[in-house]
Amino acid sequence: DGGITQSPKYLFRKEGQNVTLSCEQNLNHDAMYWYRQDPGQGLRLIYYSQIVNDFQKGDIAEGYSVSREKKESFPLTVTSAQKNPTAFYLCATTPGAGAGEAFFGQGTRLTVV
Amino acid sequence: QQQVKQSPQSLIVQKGGISIINCAYENTAFDYFPWYQQFPGKGPALLIAIRPDVSEKKEGRFTISFNKSAKQFSLHIMDSQPGDSATYFCAAENSGGSNYKLTFGKGTLLTVNP
Numbered sequence: 001d002g003g004i005t006q007s008p009k010y011l012f013r014k015e016g017q018n019v020t021l022s023c024e025q026n027l028n029h030d031a032m033y034w035y036r037q038d039p040g041q042g043l044r045l046i047y048y049s050q051i052v053n054d055f056q057k058g059d060i061a062e063g064y065s066v067s068r069e070k071k072e073s074f075p076l077t078v079t080s081a082q083k084n085p086t087a088f089y090l091c092a093t094t095p096g097a098g099a100g101e102a103f104f105g106q107g108t109r110l111t112v113v
Numbered sequence: 114q115q116q117v118k119q120s121p122q123s124l125i126v127q128k129g130g131i132s133i134i135n136c137a138y139e140n141t142a143f144d145y146f147p148w149y150q151q152f153p154g155k156g157p158a159l160l161i162a163i164r165p166d167v168s169e170k171k172e173g174r175f176t177i178s179f180n181k182s183a184k185q186f187s188l189h190i191m192d193s194q195p196g197d198s199a200t201y202f203c204a205a206e207n208s209g210g211s212n213y214k215l216t217f218g219k220g221t222l223l224t225v226n227p
Contacts, residue, residue: 042219090156102215104156
């Protein structure tokens with residue numbers, strides 16, 4: 001069953017803690033993306049990676065970090081430097097550069113308690 | 114800088130009516146314009162997309178109208194149904210760019226009343 005798996009679905013974090021959100025894909029897509037979704041703000045790009053071992057900052061990268069050691073995996077770490085981390089986080093993939101349709105995971109809802 | 118502006122922010126339509134959502138873009142290098150549909154608690158899914166070589170694309174009850182000179186495109190949902198109630202995002206992309214990424218509008222929450 002091909003697709004994108006994000007885990008966990010819900011995540012609670014204490015202030016000052018780092019947390020890592022998982023994104024795994026078996027679509028054999030080259031490019032992967034992390035978006036943050038807040039009410040009324042749409043989808044804002046955090047980081048993206050077009051190939052393994054390479055990634056670029058998106059529009060709101062401050063307080064986040066990523067790695068792309070494997071084609072299938074693109075984990076996102078929300079660090080304690082992120083001042084307002086409570087949000088819905090979405091991982092997406094595309095077959096490659098300029099390849100059209102983006103496929104999204106089901107999202108992780110992060111709440112700071 | 115908001116490169117894709119979407120309106121309205123929310124829309125209420127009666128069952129059987131026409132829903133219209135509009136988007137405007139600034140970057141003339143954009144050459145791919147998709148619309149995504151998102152249900153609560155789920156990830157967005159591609160609904161329909163258009164490239165600027167055509168002015169209209171229809172798939173079932175969903176139609177994209179594209180006006181290249183005005184740098185605008187819109188989604189029309191004919192015979193709107195309660196099951197269409199969702200958030201809709203327009204997006205744009207420069208598929209020939211070196212750093213490929215979609216730029217999204219802020220979304221429209223559509224409610225279709227029965």
